[in-house]
Amino acid sequence: MKNFDDAIRVEIIVQGTVQGVGFRPFVYRLAKQLDITGTIINTDQGVVIEAEGKKESLQEFTTLLCSASPPLARISSLQQHPQETLKGFTEFSILKSLCTESSTTIIPPDIALCSDCLQDILDSRNRRFSYPFTNCTNCGPRFTIVESIPYDRPGTSMSHFPLCSSCRAEYENPEDRRFHAQPNACADCGPQLSWHDKHGTKVPVPSPLRQAAQSLKQGKIVALRGLGGFHLAVDAGSEKAIERLRRKKGRKSKPLAVMAANLNEAERICHLRPEAVNLLSGPEHPIVLQPLRKGQLAENLTPNIDEIGVMLPYTPLHQLLFQQQDCPQTLVMTSGNMSGAPIFTANEAAVAGLSGIADCFLLHNREIVTRIDDSVTRITPRGPQILRRARGYVPSATHLPCPLPQILACGSGLKSTFCLTRDQDAFLSQHIGDLFNMESLDFYKESIYHFKRLLQVEPEAVVCDLHPDYLSSHYAKDLGLPLYKVQHHHAHAAAVLVEHGIQEKVLALVLDGSGLGDDNTVWGGEILEADCFSFRRVGSLSHMLLPGGDAAAEAPWRMGLSLLHHVLGNHGLAGYRLPQGMQKIDEKTRRTLCQMMALGFNCPLTSSCGRLFDGIAAILGICLEADYEGQAAMALESQARQAKGKRSLNELLAGGSWEPETDFIDNRLVLQQAGLIRQVLEQLAKRMDPADIALDFHLCFIQSLYFCLRQLATKTGIRRIVLTGGCMQNSLLLEGLFILLEQEGYAVHTGEKIPVNDGGISLGQAIIGGLHHVPGSTHESR
Numbered sequence: 001m002k003n004f005d006d007a008i009r010v011e012i013i014v015q016g017t018v019q020g021v022g023f024r025p026f027v028y029r030l031a032k033q034l035d036i037t038g039t040i041i042n043t044d045q046g047v048v049i050e051a052e053g054k055k056e057s058l059q060e061f062t063t064l065l066c067s068a069s070p071p072l073a074r075i076s077s078l079q080q081h082p083q084e085t086l087k088g089f090t091e092f093s094i095l096k097s098l099c100t101e102s103s104t105t106i107i108p109p110d111i112a113l114c115s116d117c118l119q120d121i122l123d124s125r126n127r128r129f130s131y132p133f134t135n136c137t138n139c140g141p142r143f144t145i146v147e148s149i150p151y152d153r154p155g156t157s158m159s160h161f162p163l164c165s166s167c168r169a170e171y172e173n174p175e176d177r178r179f180h181a182q183p184n185a186c187a188d189c190g191p192q193l194s195w196h197d198k199h200g201t202k203v204p205v206p207s208p209l210r211q212a213a214q215s216l217k218q219g220k221i222v223a224l225r226g227l228g229g230f231h232l233a234v235d236a237g238s239e240k241a242i243e244r245l246r247r248k249k250g251r252k253s254k255p256l257a258v259m260a261a262n263l264n265e266a267e268r269i270c271h272l273r274p275e276a277v278n279l280l281s282g283p284e285h286p287i288v289l290q291p292l293r294k295g296q297l298a299e300n301l302t303p304n305i306d307e308i309g310v311m312l313p314y315t316p317l318h319q320l321l322f323q324q325q326d327c328p329q330t331l332v333m334t335s336g337n338m339s340g341a342p343i344f345t346a347n348e349a350a351v352a353g354l355s356g357i358a359d360c361f362l363l364h365n366r367e368i369v370t371r372i373d374d375s376v377t378r379i380t381p382r383g384p385q386i387l388r389r390a391r392g393y394v395p396s397a398t399h400l401p402c403p404l405p406q407i408l409a410c411g412s413g414l415k416s417t418f419c420l421t422r423d424q425d426a427f428l429s430q431h432i433g434d435l436f437n438m439e440s441l442d443f444y445k446e447s448i449y450h451f452k453r454l455l456q457v458e459p460e461a462v463v464c465d466l467h468p469d470y471l472s473s474h475y476a477k478d479l480g481l482p483l484y485k486v487q488h489h490h491a492h493a494a495a496v497l498v499e500h501g502i503q504e505k506v507l508a509l510v511l512d513g514s515g516l517g518d519d520n521t522v523w524g525g526e527i528l529e530a531d532c533f534s535f536r537r538v539g540s541l542s543h544m545l546l547p548g549g550d551a552a553a554e555a556p557w558r559m560g561l562s563l564l565h566h567v568l569g570n571h572g573l574a575g576y577r578l579p580q581g582m583q584k585i586d587e588k589t590r591r592t593l594c595q596m597m598a599l600g601f602n603c604p605l606t607s608s609c610g611r612l613f614d615g616i617a618a619i620l621g622i623c624l625e626a627d628y629e630g631q632a633a634m635a636l637e638s639q640a641r642q643a644k645g646k647r648s649l650n651e652l653l654a655g656g657s658w659e660p661e662t663d664f665i666d667n668r669l670v671l672q673q674a675g676l677i678r679q680v681l682e683q684l685a686k687r688m689d690p691a692d693i694a695l696d697f698h699l700c701f702i703q704s705l706y707f708c709l710r711q712l713a714t715k716t717g718i719r720r721i722v723l724t725g726g727c728m729q730n731s732l733l734l735e736g737l738f739i740l741l742e743q744e745g746y747a748v749h750t751g752e753k754i755p756v757n758d759g760g761i762s763l764g765q766a767i768i769g770g771l772h773h774v775p776g777s778t779h780e781s782r
Contacts, residue, residue: 007052009038009083012062015046016076017106017396019151020182022137023047023073024094027065028174034061037089042097042150044105044456052089072111072138072283074396076425094174097150105149106425107142107454109392110227110372112285112314114139116177121316122323127166132209132317133191133366137181139283143395144228144370145183149454153182157367164189183366191366193317198359200351209317212362213324216331221245223336223350223358227315228372228391229343230336230350232357235328236269239298242332246300248357250339254628255302257287257309257374261322261329266310269296269330275379284392285314286375297330304623306638309376314391317364335373342433342443345371370450371443372430381735385752388415389759390430395451397425398754398763401503401532404770408448408459408479410472411762412488414513414629415755416440418448418472419762420457421770426498427455428754428763434629435471445475463769465491465761467516484769488515489526490535491764492724492756497532498767499754505531506720506749507538507712509705509737511727512757513553513610513629522546524608524725527669527708529716532767538716539669539708544611545603547593552611555625556632557585559611560618561593562603563677570598579684581621609727612673616697619680620690630726636694637730643695649732650739652699660704662711671708676700702736709741723750726757 014023019042027040027049036053051058066075117136120128128134135141148155163171167186170178178184185191195208205211212222219241222233232249234241236258246252260266263277270290272280279288287309292302302308311333313319321327336354337343344350345368351361376388386393400421409419416432429451432444452458463484464476476483492515493508508528517523517537527539545562552558560582565573573594578585597603610633617623617632622639626632644652661672676697683693709721721741728734728750741748754760 006054007086008055008058009050009052009086010058011081011083012049012051012065013046013079013081014049014065014075014077015106017072017074017108018047019105020108020137020142021072022070022177022179025137025174025176025179026070026073028092028094030061030064030068031092036061037092039089039093039095041095042152044149046105050087050089052086070138072108074106076106076397076399094180097152105151106397107146107149107151107395109284109394109396110142110144111139111283111392113316113319117316118319121320128186130320131187131190132193132315132320133183133185133364134316135181135183135185136177137179138177140181140183141227141366144368144372145366146454147369149456151182152180156182157369158183158185160367161185161190191364194363194365196351196361196363198355198361200348200355200361208362209320210324210326212321212360213327215360216328217326219244220359221248221357222360222362223354224317224362225347225350225364225368226317228368228370229345230354231333232336232354234332236297236301236330236332237328239300242298242300245332245334245357249334251334252627253303253631255305255307255309256332256334257311257376258297258301259311259313259318259331259333261327262312265329266312269293270308270310273379275384279377279379279384280310280312284375285312286377286386286392287311289376289378289387301332304635304638306641311374333374340434340437341439343371343373370430370447378729378731380731382738382750383752385750385756387729387755387757387759388431389417389428389753389755393753394430395427395454397427398498399501400424400426400498400767401501404767405461405773406457406459407461407463407766407770407773408476408481409463409762409765409769410465410476411435411765412465412472412515412758413467413470415758416444416472417759417762418444418451419766420451420455420459421766422455422457426763426766427451428760431759441471441475444472461769461773463765465516465765466518482773484772486765486768487518487535488761489517489523489528489725490530491761491768493528493530493535493722494532494764494767495754495760496722496724496749496751496756497530498763499751500749502720502749503531504720505529505718506722507709507716507718508535508722508724509709510725511609511733512725513727514606514608522604522606522608524606524610525612525671526607527712529712529718530722533771537668538712539671541607541609541612542670542672542674543605543607544615544673545597545600546606546608546611547596547603549602549604553614553626553629556614556618557582557624558593559615560624561585561590562597563612563615563619563673565594565597567674567677567681570594579619579621579681581690582618582624584624609725613727616677616680616694619677619684620693622690622694630729633727633730637698637732639691640694640698640732643689643691644732649736652695653702653736653739656699656703658700658703660700660707662708669708669712671704676704698732698736702733702740705737706740709746710744713746719745720747721749723748724756724760728756
């Protein structure tokens with residue numbers, strides 16, 4: 001301890017994402033700069049600092065801890081405890097991490113390769129030249145390699161790679177940017193690449209990366225083990241390679257994401273907005289949906305869709321692959337799995353599962369503890385919006401409006417996630433996928449176990465969807481804990497309320513494909529008066545028939561016939577000449593479906609917005625059969641965007657004069673869809689272009705929803721609006737509603753960091769179920 005007569009000692013406890021992000025070396029350097037002595041230690045309660053120095057220095061020290069912390073650090077709380085006596089520290093030192101019984105540690109997400117490490121691997125004079133597992137405290141794997149807390153090397157899959165003397169010197173030097181970088185390694189001591197044939201047999205080659213590049217140039221399918229799992233890669237400019245990948249994987253027409261070598265290449269293949277450049281280049285490096293430039297890539301990448309999902313290389317392995325002379329500069333990078341199953345992470349399992357698809361394998365020997373997909377985002381006029389929350393964002397916490405008991409929320413069926421709560425934090429899991437098979441259920445259970453272990457959470461109650469047949473609902477019931485069932489669309493609304501810290505009642509417009517309502521019908525076009533505790537259904541779309549039940553989602557032509565039945569009735573439909581786009585429907589099949597609707601056999605009622613869009617797409621001949629979720633609605637939106645061109649959506653909406661048909665039924669405002677359907681049929685009869693009709697339908701639907709919201713806002717006095725549900729991924733719909741509502745002074749919110757689709761459901765479930773579990777809790781009493 002330096003001889004400061006006015007020295008004092010303070011204990012500082014910092015919580016948040018402060019481990020694995022260079023926080024301790026930052027504190028070490030800051031303490032030296034301010035002549036502060038003491039210690040810093042990682043514990044599972046956070047980072048604990050003991051600091052001695054002048055009062056003014058300590059005040060500046062605590063201020064800079066928050067204002068100048070490393071870019072990846074996220075401080076959720078900083079507590080100061082003045083101490084009565086000095087310990088007489090002579091220096092500032094970093095102590096070995098301490099583990100106790102409980103944890104408030106937050107493990108950081110995986111972070112894309114930083115510019116410093118990129119320079120290292122491209123510099124032939126650097127000892128990490130061309131090393132594909134280079135990282136530092138500012139980048140590299142985190143969540144995907146963590147086995148236990150606290151976050152130190154022995155608790156990661158890097159424990160199998162003892163540090164060489166050079167790497168250890170970096171690891172132990174607080175002045176080095178690789179100080180306590182847990183995945184730190186080099187070619188002498190770290191993970192290695194290997195090249196394998198389609199059967200998994202190792203093939204000795206001078207350079208596995210060069211071999212992979214040559215194989216991609218030849219049109220082969222390469223299975224590549226990456227950060228959070230396997231990718232299947234092909235040349236994005238080769239229609240033949242893509243067709244072969246689609247056929248082998250069973251992915252008939254779902255759009256494929258691509259990885260571009262750099263921003264210049266990304267600009268060549270799509271129209272990059274400035275905001276997209278920032279998002280693509282940020283520490284998360286997600287997939288970003290952008291308008292596709294025609295003729296630059298293979299036509300079968302995104303059939304009938306005018307957008308493409310593009311990302312940039314986010315690991316040194318990706319960067320070095322693109323540096324190879326023969327490597328195509330844009331690659332398809334799709335999940336290394338069988339369609340509908342989780343991505344593979346282990347070498348042996350991937351070879352067994354993908355050998356029927358891949359021609360060769362680029363493997364490495366660093367184990368992936370937690371599988372994680374690429375995140376998917378889009379740019380809206382309000383900023384970035386996460387559509388699939390995974391790599392780069394998970395397991396970051398979402399702050400809750402109040403402390404909750406430890407709760408497990410189990411999510412939905414499609415785009416499944418789960419959520420765990422701890423005090424005033426909610427931890428939304430990575431994207432699990434559609435929970436419709438045992439492989440996905442195993443991944444789901446495995447991920448829940450891992451999250452519970454890392455977060456030191458043991459739930460005392462569980463929450464699930466109202467739908468009893470979801471695998472997530474069965475799982476929740478089997479846990480034997482107090483069980484809370486939450487209505488699907490209320491959970492959608494609550495997720496947005498939590499994200500934006502809203503505790504008052506709102507009008508929530510929730511548009512999606514389906515969710516079981518509390519009246520036992522299929523909802524999907526709802527206006528709720530809601531908060532995080534309760535809701536009241538105050539508006540909806542009118543009911544349609546869902547011929548064949550869930551089968552209608554896979555066959556939009558069924559919904560096309562349902563919409564025709566909606567406006568023509570049984571007798572009118574019987575002799576009606578179908579629109580040209582629907583004349584491919586077999587006459588016998590048509591008669592059978594008409595009889596089903598006439599009898600009400602296997603035709604549940606639905607107010608689904610998603611099914612309405614499916615039906616319109618079918619009537620226009622845009623999509624009769626769907627081989628992936630949302631295909632018809634996406635194709636309809638794509639046609640509408642093409643018709644819109646560069647015209648302002650604001651001006652198009654201002655020029656409209658659509659008057660919707662509405663009724664009050666059981667004190668609920670019901671938007672009748674018949675007028676919208678009739679207008680589409682009349683425009684078809686006038687031989688209007690289907691794309692123009694698609695645009696006009698969007699404009700009229702937006703105006704109809706705005707009319708309903710304005711009417712209900714007047715009735716309830718509520719001026720705060722929430723827009724959510726999977727259909728709000730439609731950029732025209734979301735932007736149009738924002739334009740009209742904000743022009744009238746409404747406060748409008750949607751999901752930004754939390755997906756508006758079913759990927760955000762579990763967060764909403766967690767807050768609703770948690771509040772109901774707290775004895776005596778009501779919204780008014782909080």
